[in-house]
Amino acid sequence: MAKEIIIADHAGFCFGVKRAVEIAVNQQTSDQSNTYTLGPLIHNNDVINRLKEQNILPITEAQLGELGSKDSIVIRSHGVAPDIWEQIEKTGAQLVDATCPYVSSIQKKVRKYRDLGYQIIIVGDAKHPEVIGINGWCDNSAIITKDGSNLGELPSKVCIVSQTTERLANYDKVVEIVSRRCEDVQTFNTICKATSDRQSSADEVSKKVDLMIVIGGKNSSNSKKLYDICSKNCKNSIFIENSKELSADIFHENKIEKVGITAGASTPDWVIEDVVKKSREFLAI
Ligand code: SF4
Structure with missing residues (x-):
């Protein structure tokens, strides 16, 4: 059997998450205010760390009272209840709505x-x-x-x-x-269609491979669901956050030839590409 890597047709950043990241980055670059996000913008530590490097920092609901008129706060794609909008309006901070439509x-x-x-x-x-x-x-x-x-x-x-x-x-x-x-x-x-598309692609690919890699943040519910679906079809299914968690052992111990890769809606392309690259090394292709 020829060694192969199959990437699910629908994997990684969805429209709403991509949009939220772009909105936050645009806010930070176009405005002089300090930019915060209410909770981590997405469930992916690699992305959150990159955003922190750009001075886009997550704060908690309990910290909302510390905001002032020089600050802006981004509502993430999950959205929030109206009372949170009211709390933010009272602080005088600029509210930037990145709730997924x-x-x-x-x-x-x-x-x-x-x-x-x-x-x-x-x-x-x-x-x-x-x-x-x-x-x-x-x-x-x-x-x-x-x-x-x-x-x-x-x-x-x-x-x-x-x-x-x-x-x-x-x-x-x-x-x-x-x-x-x-x-x-x-x-x-x-x-959301992004979710059902990712789930059906993961289902399809995991039936054809002997190792299925699901990439996603540990707190990402859509990634966990992808992993549940894949585990039912492929006994060698693993759930990782990035390529650092991928070890050669699982490839060698199970004589892996065909690898499937999927990723939750909060996983950026560069994290997927790193995993593909490392898988190629372990497969020696
Ligand atoms: S998965 Fe959520 S954030 Fe992404 S497009 Fe669908 S509803 Fe929007």
């Missing part, structure tokens, strides 16, 4: 349907910043569920949205359960 659209939907009297259900991870932000747009009244097991009593009017990185199977399951129980169910599959 797909996330903004979910925020508007939940507000609209909350105002129309619907109970909002978000299919996703209750601790994820995107979900926390979306919930803020319906006054934190949403039911957040992964699989429909914690829905409790439901009114007759329900509106279902999903976290942009949620798996379709989970969303479908919740829609099915709620549709059996409620009269008026408005459903919005808000899973």
Whole structure:
């Protein structure tokens, strides 16, 4: 069998993350103010370190009160709840919105349907910043569920949205359960195409290779989901943040010939290229 590296068709930076990084960098270069991001701009330490070198520094919600009129603060692609906007406005700092337009659209939907009297259900991870932000747009009244097991009593009017990185199977399951129980169910599959494209490409490639490498930040939920998908198809699936974590042992111990590579939406091209280069060295091709 010829040695080969297959890179997933859809891998790495998505539109929303690329846009957020560009917005932050433009802000820093075009404005004299100090530029901060509310939380790490993306789940990737290599990118965060590069941004720090350019004086774009992450701060926490608790530090918002320290901002002043000479500062600007970038809202990352995950978006935030309206009360955070209000807190920032009070500081006098310039608010630079890099919320992904797909996330903004979910925020508007939940507000609209909350105002129309619907109970909002978000299919996703209750601790994820995107979900926390979306919930803020319906006054934190949403039911957040992964699989429909914690829905409790439901009114007759329900509106279902999903976290942009949620798996379709989970969303479908919740829609099915709620549709059996409620009269008026408005459903919005808000899973981002960037996510589903990455998931189907990873699924396809991991079926063809004997080592599957998933590159992503350790806190990146979309990267972890890619790893879960790949592990089901390929027993030699590994999850790394960058090429430094790639060792020759796994190549040699398992006599690897075909390598698949995919990367989460917060992984920049240069990190993927480094992993491809190192894999070539270990495969001796
Ligand atoms: S995964 Fe989709 S929704 Fe999330 S930032 Fe990227 S493009 Fe936007």
